[in-house]
Amino acid sequence: MEQNNKKSFAKWLEILQQESWQLELLISGFAIFLLASAYDPLVQLNYDLRLLTMGGSYYGALFLPLQIAVGTWYVLIINLILHVLLRGLWISTIGLRYVSDEIDFDGLKFSPKFDKFLRRKIVSFDNYIERLESLCSIVFGFTFLIIFILISIGFYVMGIILISLAINAVQDYYSSGWLGLLIPILLIYIIGGIIYFFDFMTLGWFKRNKSLSKIYYPIYRFYNFVTLSFIYRPIYYNLIDNRYGKKVVLFLIPYLFIFALFTSMRVEPHGYLPGRRTMQSINNNFYDDTWDRSEFLGEASIGSRYVKNAYIELFLPYFGRSDDEVISEICPDLLPAKKGVFIFNTDFKERLTMDADEALACHAKRFEILVNDSVVTDLKYRFYQHPERKNIGLLTVLDVDYLDRGEYEIKINALQKKRQDGKDTIVMQHNKTIPFWKE
Template sequence: MAKDKKKTFVKWLEILQQESWQLELLISGFAIFLLASAYDELDSFEYQIYLLTTGSDYYGTLVPLFQLLRGSWYVLIINLILHVLLRGLWISTIGIRYVSGEIEFDFLNFSPKFDRFLKKRIVSFDVYIEKLEQLCSIVFGFTFLIIFILISCGIFITGIMMLAFSLEMSANLNQPEWLIFLIPFTFFYVFGGLIYFIDFITLGWIKKRKSISGMYFPIYRFFSFITLSFVYRALYYNLIDNRYGRKVVLFLIPYALIFTLISSMTFQTQAFLPNYRFNETLGNNSYDDTWDGNTLMSSASLYSKFVDNGYLELYLPYIGRTDDNVIKILCPDIEPAKKGVFFFGKGDKARNMMNAAAALDCHSQRFKIYVNDSLFSDVKYRFYDHPQRKNKGLATIFDVSFLNRGEHKLKIEVLFARNIKGKDTLIFQLTDNIPFWKE
């Protein structure tokens, strides 16, 4: 009974294997459509990720994960388009074979040199179709193998960052008992992961060495679980158990290098434009009405470069990563509305308990506003949630009707905390130099 079930299952797999090209094309076409539709959402998600990083260094762990997500997007759409093209070529060869059968080189009447060369390279049209079929299936399987490998890399990198933050917090909180555990575990995690990666890209070289395979076994088991590689382990070993599959897996490294080089390639056609032109450039992103909607701005912005009603509208973003330390030094009596990275449940209540007027007064001391080198001494600020940029900060509107018609300069100095001779010191630094035109 068990043998009959096994034979039936094997027969079903063989039929499914022969008809798998239909499923491959269906999945590829559907995935390409979804990936193309998700491109704009991916850009929006990137903006949200980088917006979080302005609040705390801890959110920086999301950046490499997002980069892996973006890499996965590119790998999927490029490889699946390639797969569809190859499948289209394979289907076309089958159609041509139905019409004309095998290639008749004698009928073509080529010269002996080309006749010998082509007969050697194209042994049989059926063999060509078979190799093309194998290539299509390999490309399809290879694509999803790369995706799972990227997921494993993301999990591993996240682990390193979490350990780094744990070490930093333990050191800052003076907890030596945690450091005694974390330092050796971090060492094991990093170097063990490196050994695991070397074994992976060398197709199991360490597992073949009997003298060290016993010591490597617990490392292999640990990282197989941590990186979820057990999910795609069967696919990986099925690929490397034959010569053709091994070549495909070994192609992972040059594939990653080529992909990285192409994605980082830029073109510079303006030979006589300087790279640094801070004071000499008119940037669209310094004005809300010309902002591109994607670039994360950590600097101030005006509503428009043109002032037609005598009032200048200025927005100053709050960058928690740097501004939190300034507030702590500038106003030590103010209790923060929240502590830590994550906040659940009582967030609104905690913020309501904070003295908003005192907080606003403290934030107002962080800025100096100049127009044409003249300091504005009576600037009134208010908290403001920017509706387009999605970040929080301060806003102010001040009267510039006394200015003459034409170009003027808005300069902003911001307080920063700097460690000078082992002591935190607050100093003003010029951060923005924004031109505007009064009509």
Template sequence: MEKDKNKSFTKWLEILQQESWQLELLISGFAIFLLAESYEPIRNLDDQISLLLSGSGYYGLLYVPYQVMLGAWYVLIINLILHVLLRGLWISTIGLRYVSGDIDFNTLNISSKFDRFLRSKIVSFDLYIQQLEKLCSSVFGFTFLIIFILISGGLFVLGIFILAITMQVIDTRFGDLWVVVIVPFLVLYLLGGLIYFLDFITLGWLKRKKGIARFYYPIYRFFSVITLAFIYRPIYYNLLDNKYGRNIILFLIPYLIGFTLIASLTVNSHAYLPGNRTLQSISNNFYDDTLEDRASYSASISSKFVKNGYAQLFLPYVARTDDKVIEAICPDLKPAKTGFSLFGIDDPLRNSMNADLALDCHTQRFKIYVNDTLLNHLKYRFYEHPTRKNIGLLTVLDVGYLPRGEHIIKVYVKLLQDSNGKDTLLFRESALIPFWKE
């Protein structure tokens, strides 16, 4: 009974294998449509991570899954489009074979030299269709293998960041002595990851060496779990048991290297454009109506053209650096807890915080000049920028007394600077925003 059941299942798999091209095309077409629609939301995640990063450097960990997601997006969109094109070619060859059958070189009436060459390169039209079918199925399977390899690489890099952050936290709280305990773990993790990677790209060379395999086994088991390699392990070993599959695995490394190089390729065709031109340039990120980088930490005004005599100036709050300054300016202001919260339940200390005192502490961080004139008695308010989505201070500058033409807003921000082992508060120029009064 069990034997008949297995035979039935095997027969079903063979039928499904023959008809799998329909599923491949359906999945590829549907996936390409979803990928095209999801590009903007994925790119917007970069802005969201940048906003979180302004609160704490630890949120930089989120860039690892983000880069994996972005890399997976590019791999999927490129490979699936290639797959659809190859499947289209394959379907066209089948239709052509129905019309004209196999290739009859005798009727072509070409010279013997070309005849010998073409017969050696094109054995038969049926073989060409078979090779094309194998290539199409390989591209489809190869695509998802790459996705899981990218995920594995991302998880490995995430482990490095976690160990590095652990070292930083231990160093801050317990001193250098405890860091010595973590460093060997980091070194062993990197060394083990390198060994695991070498075994992968050499198609299991370490597993075939009996003397080495015994010591490599615990490393292999550890990184199989860390990188979730057990998910795609059957695909990997299914490819290794034949020459065609091994060639696909060997193609992975140059494919990923070439993909990375092409993605990072830039073209510079401006011979007389200096690299260091910040002071001689104007940025769209200084003006809300031309804003490009929604996660910008720079001060901005509503527009480069001031028509009514008032310029609205936004000063972003970057908690990662500004919190230390506020703590130094207002030591009596108790900070609320930061991080994640469930069901929107906030720290009670935040609700009891004196808003007037907090606003005064924030305003002490800035000095605003128009041209060379320091503006005193400015009125500041907390403000959540509708486009940039970050929180900061908003003030309105009365520039109606200025003559028509170009002027400049200079923003100075108070920063902590280490001077002879002691933190000192100093004002530093943060932004130069040109504007034109009409």
């Protein structure tokens, strides 16, 4: 009975394997549609995460899963489009095979040189269809293999980050004796990961070496768990025991290199355009009405470059990652309203104890605003959350009714923490210049 069930299951798998191309095309087409619609939310997620990381360096670890998601998006969209094209080519060859059967080289009447060359290279049209079908299936499987490899790399790097955070915590709060333990652990972890990756890319070199395999076995088991590679292990070994699949896996490193090169490449057709031209350029991101909504802004902005009335709204963003150090120096008596990374309901009363007027006055001390070279005095600041940029900061309104029609500049100086002569000091430095035109 059990043997009959195994035969039935094997027969069902064989039938499913023959018809798998339909499932592949269905999944590829549906996935391409979803990926195309997921681009804008992914860009928005990148913007929100960058905004979050400006609040504190500890949020930077969230960039790792985002980069994995972006890499997965690119791999899927490129490979699945390639898979659909190859499957389309395969289907077209089957249709052509039904019409014209095998290639009739005798009827083509090529010269002996070309006839001999083409007969040797093409061999059989049926063989060409079979190889094309194998290539399509391997590309489909290879696509998801790359995705899981990216996830594995992410888990490996996360381990490095966690050990590094532990080292930083030990340096800040504990004795240096712990460093003698954690630093070697970090080095061993990194070296072990390199060995594991080398074995992966060489299709099991350490596993085939009888003398080294016993030493490598615990390393393999550890990183097999850390990287979750046991999830896609059957796919990997099923690929490398196939002649075409082995070539595809060996193509992984040049594939990733070409992929990284392609995504980072840009064309610069203007030979006489200098690379450093910030001070000589006007940036659309200076103004809310011309700002590219997908680009993250960490600097001040005004509503428009053209001032049609006598008032200019100037927004000054607040980023805790850099500004908190300045605030703690210039206002040592001002206690922070939030401690730690997260806020819970139990913290609500504690946050209410902070005086808003005192906090606003402290934030305002960080800035010095000039129109051209004249300092603007008696500015009134208010806390403000930008409705589109989502930044929290200060908003002030400049009255420029006294200015004549023409071009002017708003110069923003801000207190910043700098290291000078081996010491951290707070200095007022030029932060940004925003040109505007009064009509």
